[in-house]
Structures are given as C-alpha cells and as structure tokens.
Amino acid sequence: MNTEPSIYFAPFQGITTAVFRQIYARHFPGVNKLFTPYFANFEPGHALSPAKMVAMRNQSESGIEVVPQVLSKSADEILWLAKVCEQLGFKELNWNLGCPYPQVANKKRGSGILPYPEMVDEILGEVLRDINISFSVKCRLGYHSPDEMSALIPVFNRYPISELTIHARIGRQLYSGTPNLEAFAETASQLQMPVVYNGDIFSGEDYDRFRNWFPEINLLMIGRGILNDPFLPSLIKGFQLPSNPGTTIRAFVDDLYIAYRKERDDNPSVLNAMKEYWAYLAESFDEPVRVFRKVRKAKNFIDYEEAIDHVFGNFHWVGSENRPSAIPDSYR
Ligand SMILES: Cc1cc2nc3c(=O)[nH]c(=O)nc-3n(C[C@H](O)[C@H](O)[C@H](O)COP(=O)(O)O)c2cc1C
Known part of the structure; x- marks a missing residue:
C-alpha cells in the first residue's frame, strides 16, 4: 500500500495561532488539517473572550479544514465548547489527552488523565x-507508563471517536528520548478507529522509515518538523519544491510579521511571537545557532527587520533533508 498520506499540522500553544495558520496555508501546500492550540479556562454559558473568538476565527484556511482543540476533564465544558464550534461551522472538536506539563497533568488534565481510564x-x-x-x-x-494503554484501548474502542492521534511518548517523558514505536505498534493494532501517528517526523527520510514499519498507517500529525521546515508536507508528498525555496520562506516570514503587526496594532509582543517561531525556523538554515542568535537580539521592529535582512543575506536555507533521522531504522 503506498497511497499519499494525510498530513495534519499539530497544534502549538503560542505559535500556531489563527494568524500563523492563515499565513502558513497561503504559502505552503500539503497539509490536510490544521489544529488550533488547546482551549481551556472558559466558562460554559458565558461568551468566549474576544481573544478566544479570534483564535477560532476561521473554519478553514486556503481550503484546509481547521479543527479546534479542547483541554478539559469536564463533559459539560467539552459539550458547551462543541456547541460553540458547531454554531461557528467547525466539523470536528479534538480532545487533548496529551499535554504533559505538570501544572496541567497534576490536575488530571491532558496526559494526566490517562492513568484513570474510568x-x-x-x-x-x-x-x-x-x-x-x-x-x-x-x-x-x-502518563507514567505505556502499560496504561491496555486499560484505555477498550474504553476508546467503545465510542465513535472519529480519529485517535497518538504522540508515541508518555507524559512523564515530556519531549525527551525517542518515540516508543513498539508500544505504538501494539496499541495501534488493537484500536478500531482511524489512528494518526505523531512524533519526531522531521524529514522525508524519517517519513520513509516510519512508512517502512507502518505501511498501513496513512494519517500523520507533524509538529516541530513543519515548524522547522514548512516544506516538509510537500517533500513527503513528492510535490515539486520552488527552485529557490529560501525566497518562499522569506515571503512567508515577512507576511507573518506584517500580519501580526496588523493584528496586534504594532504591539511589541509581535517580536516575541516572531522570535518564538524563529527558534524553530532557524533549524533549517546552514547555521542555526548564529541565525537564531541574530534574531533573538532584536529589541525593536527596526532591529528585527535588519536581522532578517542579515539572515537571508548571509545564511542559506537548507531545509530538513540533511538532518540525521530521528526515527530508529529498526525497532523490532
Ligand atoms: C511549545 C509547544 C506547545 C504545544 N502545544 C500543544 C497544544 O496546544 N495542543 C496539543 O495537542 N499539543 C501541543 N503540543 C504538542 C505538539 O502538538 C506535538 O504533539 C509534539 O510536538 C510532538 O509532535 P512532533 O514531534 O511532530 O513535534 C505542543 C508542543 C510544544 C513544544
């Protein structure tokens, strides 16, 4: 089986904002669904805050469906947000059972609920x-161990969950170590709904290795790999890249910067948003450390614009193809 995969762009709190999703989708093909960062701390029955309404702004971007995500351990909260999503025209709501951060997980939210299948x-x-x-x-x-899955699988299988995405780590790991492909294989083989793989796909080679082991899995969620190299979905799908990809990257970051300045009325927080994103994007230049250092130092918009001119004038966009593969080539 070698059909083209569906690729979902993973959510990142603070990075994959409504503006980011819109500008990304205008510049790059290959993604099949975009996810919002999680919504939490809203009050059922009360209107969503203006900031949250902005975060839910569009139900699709350049024809790509947007899926809102909720972080909650209350069915009433989830159902209330689902109703809001339905009224806004969204077709799907995603439940976050993956967030690993102790302040979330200790309250039995995100991945902290996984040890409690009941x-x-x-x-x-x-x-x-x-x-x-x-x-x-x-x-x-x-959360503590992949053994928790044996009690969760029958629970998940009892319900019409439209898709189950698995980030192949445990919560306690945060982002350390490598994905546990054995435990993922064991779990995926027992699930009855469509399963989406997530974790450490950073290059075309990672995807090829993944596909060798899991030819039956055709749904992928990719996060940092796309933040680092926005062309990754095109590479995986075999689309022709522009002859000068650095030019497209430049147009993308310039549009993103202008869109943030417009949305935030030139608030200096735009610089933080851009720097946060550059921490990822710098990885696909020939000298990531120097590129990021240059951008990080910018103290105002003029500094930032000069830094970007310097980066594109002095460093080269190399993309993700030379990255050492993060997916073990034999895990069995
Ligand atoms: C800064 C940061 C913010 C994130 N925010 C979210 C989030 O809001 N919702 C979510 O489901 N995952 C979130 N994630 C996890 C990613 O969506 C993704 O599952 C993870 O990075 C693993 O995929 P990757 O190896 O392809 O990056 C976040 C990760 C990071 C590093």
Whole structure:
C-alpha cells in the first residue's frame, strides 16, 4: 500500500495561532488539517473572550479544514465548547489527552488523565451521547507508563471517536528520548478507529522509515518538523519544491510579521511571537545557532527587520533533508 498520506499540522500553544495558520496555508501546500492550540479556562454559558473568538476565527484556511482543540476533564465544558464550534461551522472538536506539563497533568488534565481510564470512559460516554460534530482525541501512550494503554484501548474502542492521534511518548517523558514505536505498534493494532501517528517526523527520510514499519498507517500529525521546515508536507508528498525555496520562506516570514503587526496594532509582543517561531525556523538554515542568535537580539521592529535582512543575506536555507533521522531504522 503506498497511497499519499494525510498530513495534519499539530497544534502549538503560542505559535500556531489563527494568524500563523492563515499565513502558513497561503504559502505552503500539503497539509490536510490544521489544529488550533488547546482551549481551556472558559466558562460554559458565558461568551468566549474576544481573544478566544479570534483564535477560532476561521473554519478553514486556503481550503484546509481547521479543527479546534479542547483541554478539559469536564463533559459539560467539552459539550458547551462543541456547541460553540458547531454554531461557528467547525466539523470536528479534538480532545487533548496529551499535554504533559505538570501544572496541567497534576490536575488530571491532558496526559494526566490517562492513568484513570474510568474518568476517560465517563467523559467520553457523556460527550459522545450529545455531541453533534465529530469528536477526535489526541493522546500519548500513557502518563507514567505505556502499560496504561491496555486499560484505555477498550474504553476508546467503545465510542465513535472519529480519529485517535497518538504522540508515541508518555507524559512523564515530556519531549525527551525517542518515540516508543513498539508500544505504538501494539496499541495501534488493537484500536478500531482511524489512528494518526505523531512524533519526531522531521524529514522525508524519517517519513520513509516510519512508512517502512507502518505501511498501513496513512494519517500523520507533524509538529516541530513543519515548524522547522514548512516544506516538509510537500517533500513527503513528492510535490515539486520552488527552485529557490529560501525566497518562499522569506515571503512567508515577512507576511507573518506584517500580519501580526496588523493584528496586534504594532504591539511589541509581535517580536516575541516572531522570535518564538524563529527558534524553530532557524533549524533549517546552514547555521542555526548564529541565525537564531541574530534574531533573538532584536529589541525593536527596526532591529528585527535588519536581522532578517542579515539572515537571508548571509545564511542559506537548507531545509530538513540533511538532518540525521530521528526515527530508529529498526525497532523490532
Ligand atoms: C511549545 C509547544 C506547545 C504545544 N502545544 C500543544 C497544544 O496546544 N495542543 C496539543 O495537542 N499539543 C501541543 N503540543 C504538542 C505538539 O502538538 C506535538 O504533539 C509534539 O510536538 C510532538 O509532535 P512532533 O514531534 O511532530 O513535534 C505542543 C508542543 C510544544 C513544544
């Protein structure tokens, strides 16, 4: 089986904002779904804050469906947000069971709920009884251990979850180590809904290795790999890249910067947003450390614009193809 995969752009709190999704989708083909960073701390029955409404602005970008994500352990909260999403025209809501950060996980939210399958069961039961749009889940292989999956699989299989994305790490790992492909294989083989793989696909070679081991998995969620190299979905799908990809990258970051300045009325927080993104983008230049240092030093818009001129004048965009593969070539 060698059909083209569907590629989902993973959510990143603070980075894959509505503006980012819009500008990204205008410049780069290859992504099949865009996810919003998670929504939390809203009050059912009360209007969403203006900032949250902005974050939910468009239901699609350049023809690519946008999927909102919720972080919650309350079925009532999830159902209320699902209703808002439905009224706004979204087709799917995604439930975050993956966030690993202790301040979230210690409250049995995100991946912190995974050791409590009975809670997951109860919430899924209530949500899926009443929801009118598709409900998908994004989880890790467990919080303390991938052994937690054996109790979660029958729970997930009991409900019409539209897709289950698995970041193939446990919560306690945060982002360290490598994805656990054995545990992912074991889990995926027992799940009855479409499974989406997530974790450490950074290059075309990573994708090829992944595909060798999992020819049956055709749904991928990719995060840092696309932040580092926005052309990665095109590379994976075999699309022709522009002859001078650095020019497209420049047009993309310039548009992103202008769009943020416009949206935020020239608020200096734009610089932080751009620097946060450059921490990823710098990885695909020939000298990542020097590129990021240059951008990080900018103290105002003029500095930033000079830094960008310097980066594109003095360093080369090399993309992701020379990166050492992060996916082990034999894990069995
Ligand atoms: C700064 C940061 C913010 C993130 N925010 C979210 C989020 O809001 N929702 C979510 O499901 N995952 C979030 N993630 C996890 C990513 O979506 C993704 O699952 C993870 O990076 C693994 O995929 P990758 O190896 O392709 O990057 C975040 C990760 C980072 C590093």
